[in-house]
Amino acid sequence: MIKKIITAAMIFIMMTCLQLTAQDFKEKYRPQFHFSPKAHWMNDPNGMVYHNGIYHLFYQYYPDAKVWGPMHWGHATSKDLFTWKEQPIALFPDSLGYIFSGSAVVDAKNTSGFGKDGKVPLVAIFTLHDPVQEKQKTGKHETQGIAYSLDDGKTWTKYKANPVLQNPGISDFRDPKVMWFEPQKKWIMTLATKDRITFYSSPDLKSWTSESNFGADAGAHGGVWECPDLFPIMHNGKKVWVLIVNINPGGPNKGSAGQYFLGDFDGKTFTAYSKETKWLDFGTDNYAAVTFSNTGNRNILLGWMSNWQYANQVPTDPWRSANTIARELGLKTVNKVIYLTSVPVKELDLLKVTSFDLKNVKVKDQLNLTEKANNKTGLFRLDFDLKNAGDFSIVLANKEGNELIVGYDKKANQYYIDRTKSGKSDFEKGFAEKHIAPRISVDANMTISLVADVASVELFADNGLTVMTDIFFPESVMTEFYIKSASGITIDKLKYTVLKASTK
CATH class of the missing domain: 2.60.120.560 (Exo-inulinase; domain 1)
Known part of the structure; x- marks a missing residue:
């Protein structure tokens, strides 16, 4: 009889623990259809790419605490932009530094030479942030490196000759967003360089040449320029180039925000229609927003749903931060001025x-x-x-x-x-x-x-x-x-x- 009572009690305790575990998995404030890591710190989305029917989301991640720390690239995948599966960490810090923001491309022409046995390489381009040099105030603590994957993003090999782009002496030299420029058969890197954007080109993702810069006398300058993006959208039969530049601080409602410019790009120089500030999002919680690469005619944007004013303090546990929902970008003319538009992606209907x-x-x-x-x-x-x-x-x-x-x-x-x-x-x-x-x-x-x-x-x-x-x-x-x-x-x-x- 005593054994039966003890057994019943143990079963009750076990069932209670199971129930608590299930409930605890839906923590207070946990987003239900926005991506958030199961635990620990996350900020900027980066390396976002669509390949073989899968959306790959990489993001700034610190796996040892729920505050910012030495940056890794976390990784999640989805087939519909809403049902995300968290994957093993993709890139870890190394002797060259932390792995800061960047981008990823499908090197379909194998310009890098990383492809083998017919396998198309995914190539990640990222900022290496050296904390030792930063303390020494050399002004050269950020360089650009690359890594490649031959198994659809599951595992990554860093290029042995990193960094591929050295720092000319600019303290904030980061967040490379890379795209293929078909008219001139070359890669274009859009890089945030303190208070402006510098464009670089490369035939193979390994050797880079400076082309031009933009922005010293344009847009908002309340804080450092970060996380840029460059891509075209067709509008009334014309190709309009969109340049997104995130800024921190200096947003329209304080803190972090994203601005954008519209103009022309000839493979070397970006020429803006206007130097006035246009805001991507007027709220306080859409930062480091950039687009997925390799999505054809769709321009799909995703941002970090937080703000550096309070990102390390928000009352969530055991994780911090989520991303916005994915948004489809377009253009619209109002009083002869063209504006960027963004609306929820059609996949939201699945929910x-x-x-x-x-x-x-x-x-x-x-x-x-x-x-x-x-x-x-x-x-x-x-x-x-x-x-x-x-x-x-x-x-x-x-x-x-x-x-x-x-x-x-x-x-x-x-x-x-x-x-x-x-x-x-x-x-x-x-x-x-x-x-x-x-x-x-x-x-x-x-x-x-x-x-x-x-x-x-x-x-x-x-x-x-x-x-x-x-x-x-x-x-x-x-x-x-x-x-x-x-x-x-x-x-x-x-x-x-x-x-x-x-x-x-």
């Missing part, structure tokens, strides 16, 4: 659980959609159209009284995200603020898409002309949902979609 559609919805004061949404997880996508834009706010709330507010101020002609009462914010004095963004569109009609996860919102207004990304940390899941308008609005079409988790 649909249920949805409802409403037409001619009149909102005066408050419309409570909590019961109709019946959303226990807080994961959703909201799309609606207005013919005559007026003041409104979309409120996400919970039983503790936390509120995350996304809205539009007609008088100021600004969108905003207000996280002043959104939950935990005492980890950084500037976190609990209201962020604003201009409405770029001049159309009376307005389109809104809002994507919400457990601890983030991403706003895509006017078909992606104005974008905002913000993270937040509510005390419990935001299951309450309201639309408010003091002046009154009529929503022509509204679609609310409950989304499912894609992470384990």
Whole structure:
């Protein structure tokens, strides 16, 4: 009898432990359809490449703590941009330094000579950051190295003659984004060099020649330039070159952010249409955003969903940081000025659980959609159209009284995200603020898409002309949902979609 009692108790304890383990795997604030590492620190996405039906995401990773440390390249793979599988670490620090940000390409022509037995090499190009030289203040502590893979990114071999690009004496000399320039049959490296971008070219990814630089007198310069990207998009029958430059600090709502320039590129020089600052995302939590390579006519962008103002302090455990959802880029002309647009990739539809559609919805004061949404997880996508834009706010709330507010101020002609009462914010004095963004569109009609996860919102207004990304940390899941308008609005079409988790 005693043995039976002991056995029953042991089974109960074991079952309880199993239940706790399953519950603990869904930690507080854990994103459910944004990639985040199972544990430890992550920042910039890098080396993103599509190859043989698989999206490869590499990222800055420190496997020994959940704060920034000696950088490695973490690795995750996906077939749909949402269901990510974490892979073994791809690149480790070595005698030449930490492995900072960079890119990866499919060397289809085997220009590098790394391919063997018909196997096409993937080649990673990255910054080697030497902490010893950094302490010595030589100004040459960052160089560029390469590595290659012949097994679809599973394992990597560093080039024995690294570094392939020495530092001419620029303290911030990093984040190489490499692309193939077909007209001249050469590789182009877009490199962040302190307060400007320097372009290099190479026939084989091993030997590099400086071509030109851009940006000393253009764009925002509130902080160091980092994580650039260069690629073309067709617009009205013309090839327009997009140059993305991330900056820290100096963003439109403080801290880290991404800016972009549009112009022409001839294989040597980038000539911008304008030197004015255009922002990729007006929120505070989309940094180091760059595109996947080898995706054909699709330009797919992914960013680090955090900000250097508080990235090391956010209250998540046992990991820190996530990425934005993948976004499809395009171009749109407004008043004869071309702007970059970004909207959620079509693969987001794969996460649909249920949805409802409403037409001619009149909102005066408050419309409570909590019961109709019946959303226990807080994961959703909201799309609606207005013919005559007026003041409104979309409120996400919970039983503790936390509120995350996304809205539009007609008088100021600004969108905003207000996280002043959104939950935990005492980890950084500037976190609990209201962020604003201009409405770029001049159309009376307005389109809104809002994507919400457990601890983030991403706003895509006017078909992606104005974008905002913000993270937040509510005390419990935001299951309450309201639309408010003091002046009154009529929503022509509204679609609310409950989304499912894609992470384990």
